[in-house]
Amino acid sequence: MNQIWTQISLIIVFAMSMPAAVLQGAESVARDIATHAEVSVLLKINDNFQQINDTRPAGTVFRVASGVHIKQRVVNPKKGNQWIGEEGSILDGKDALSDAFHGKAERVTIQGLELRNYVDNGVYFTSGSDIVINQVTVRDTGSGDGEANGAIRFANVSDLAVTRSHFTRVSSGVLPTECKGPIRIEWNTGVNTGRNYVQLDKCTGRGIRVRYNTMERLGNYLRPDAQDVEDWISVYKVNGRPDDPAQFSYNRARGHGPSKSGSFIMLGDGGGRYLEAIGNVGVTPGQVGIGLCGGEHIEVRSNLMYSKVWPQSNIAYYSCNYSRPSPCGEHIIKDNRANWINRDGKQNTFWTDGNAEPLTMNGNCFPDNTLSEKIWDQWEVDINRMSNRTDAGDGL
Numbered sequence: 001m002n003q004i005w006t007q008i009s010l011i012i013v014f015a016m017s018m019p020a021a022v023l024q025g026a027e028s029v030a031r032d033i034a035t036h037a038e039v040s041v042l043l044k045i046n047d048n049f050q051q052i053n054d055t056r057p058a059g060t061v062f063r064v065a066s067g068v069h070i071k072q073r074v075v076n077p078k079k080g081n082q083w084i085g086e087e088g089s090i091l092d093g094k095d096a097l098s099d100a101f102h103g104k105a106e107r108v109t110i111q112g113l114e115l116r117n118y119v120d121n122g123v124y125f126t127s128g129s130d131i132v133i134n135q136v137t138v139r140d141t142g143s144g145d146g147e148a149n150g151a152i153r154f155a156n157v158s159d160l161a162v163t164r165s166h167f168t169r170v171s172s173g174v175l176p177t178e179c180k181g182p183i184r185i186e187w188n189t190g191v192n193t194g195r196n197y198v199q200l201d202k203c204t205g206r207g208i209r210v211r212y213n214t215m216e217r218l219g220n221y222l223r224p225d226a227q228d229v230e231d232w233i234s235v236y237k238v239n240g241r242p243d244d245p246a247q248f249s250y251n252r253a254r255g256h257g258p259s260k261s262g263s264f265i266m267l268g269d270g271g272g273r274y275l276e277a278i279g280n281v282g283v284t285p286g287q288v289g290i291g292l293c294g295g296e297h298i299e300v301r302s303n304l305m306y307s308k309v310w311p312q313s314n315i316a317y318y319s320c321n322y323s324r325p326s327p328c329g330e331h332i333i334k335d336n337r338a339n340w341i342n343r344d345g346k347q348n349t350f351w352t353d354g355n356a357e358p359l360t361m362n363g364n365c366f367p368d369n370t371l372s373e374k375i376w377d378q379w380e381v382d383i384n385r386m387s388n389r390t391d392a393g394d395g396l
Contacts, residue, residue: 049074053081064089064113071096076103085112093118093141104128105157116140122170124153133162142171145227146195150175158205163187171226173197173215181246182207189214195227197253199234200246208238208246212383217255228257232285233265240274242297249278250386252379253285260312263288264305268295271326278302281379287314289340292331292356294323299332305349306371309341316340316366320353331356335363339371 040061043049049072052062059080066088073093077083083101091100091113099121101110105128114137115122122138125131131154138151150172152162158180167173167190174185175196183203190197190213197215200208215232222228232253240246253264264285267275273296280303282289289305292298305316316338321328333350342348349366352359 043069045069053077064091068092070094072100073097074101077101077105077108079106080108082109083111083113084109085114087112090114090116092116095119099124101125105131108132109134111135113137114139119143120149121153122151124149125155125157127156129158129160131157131160133160134164136165137167138165138170139168140170140223142194142223142226144171146170146172147199148175150194150196153177154179160184161186166190167193167197169221169223170194171223172199175199175201176203177201179203181205183209185210185213187212191216191218192222193229194223195230196234197229197232199231200236200238202237203246204239206241206244208240210246210248211250213251215251215253217257228259229255229286230257230259230262231266232263235265235267235269235272235275237270238272238275240276242274245274245276245297245299247276247278249276249280250383252281252283252376254283254376256284256286256310256312258312260287262286262312263291265290267292267298267300268323268328269293271295271323271328273297273327275299276301279382280304281375282306283373283376284308284310284313287312288318289316289338291317292319292333294321294326294328294356296327297330299334300336301332301334303336304371304375305336305338305340306373306375307340307342308373309343309345311343313341313343314348315342315351316349318351319356319359320351321355328356329358331358332360333364334360337365337368337371339367339369 043062043064045067053074058078061082064085066086068090070092072091095117098119100115101123105125107130109132111134116139118141120143122141142150151167151170152174154176156178159182161184162174163186165188171194173190173193198210217229238246264282265277271294276299278301282305284307307313319331338349340349347367
């Protein structure tokens with residue numbers, strides 16, 4: 001029991017350093033651990049995680065001991081289960097298992113673990129609700145071109161959160177497909193994350209938030225056979241609500257792969273409606289900064305895009321209709337700035353094909369020659385200032 005309260009204290013101490021926007025979630029984890037303290041189980045090296053999961057009741061808190069746990073996999077964790085890693089706890093699939101966690105999940109939390117060397121996914125839940133992935137690292141994991149598999153994958157899940165996690169050398173980052181809000185993908189980081197850092201595919205509902213994430217393409221080490229970055233944030237047939245748009249805001253991306261079609265943020269792909277991208281920062285993040293390739297009721301506001309010349313560099317922002325026959329219009333491009341040098345060494349900040357009407361443009365600074373690679377570091381200063389506001393809340 002003393003170990004349980006030690007775990008709770010560590011979570012609370014960590015939470016005190018968090019921005020207000022994520023403090024509530026950390027406190028919730030601590031309360032849940034306390035609630036289920038009487039059914040807490042320590043998983044030691046050489047324990048069989050699946051067997052222990054099958055024999056323990058719903059609501060059990062599994063504490064994963066420090067060290068490397070070889071070829072562990074959990075299918076269909078029971079309702080209310082929590083998997084809380086001690087410092088230095090690693091699950092290593094040894095490139096022999098498809099994923100570390102799989103199947104249906106209801107009110108399941110995975111926190112503080114490193115998942116590495118899994119063939120297809122670190123986590124793949126195929127149904128369920130109320131799932132939290134927090135402070136998890138996934139590395140050297142994922143298969144195919146990254147459209148179907150990656151670090152964290154969800155299908156037909158509602159109410160999910162991926163927060164404070166890190167991904168590197170994976171085939172893709174976070175892949176929710178046909179999921180329903182709330183969807184929170186916030187405060188995560190990634191380096192060399194394959195095809196997409198985030199790809200939302202046919203997701204709908206309230207509370208869709210992809211915010212405060214940092215993603216980079218560095219050096220040459222990628223997941224073997226993985227596709228290099230296409231769109232850092234890909235938004236395909238996603239529908240927010242008129243009074244609660246899906247938000248893709250306050251993210252930053254730096255670096256690119258060789259793609260002739262890739263972007264930092266691609267909105268309205270295949271259609272979709274009620275989307276917004278606010279306060280994002282891109283530093284040479286692809287051939288396009290933010291693209292609106294279709295969809296309705298999309299606002300792009302107060303973003304900063306910088307690109308130096310490189311062989312595929314194209315344009316900072318565009319609005320057009322590449323998603324026929326889906327409806328397209330009500331695009332708002334407002335208060336954005338760009339210093340974007342295309343492949344020909346010329347400024348190229350905005351373009352429209354004239355088929356996304358009405359299109360509203362105002363307050364933009366195209367070009368803004370004061371922008372440079374320094375906007376990457378300024379993002380962190382600005383986000384820290386915002387997170388310390390007492391009235392931050394959801395609108396942080």
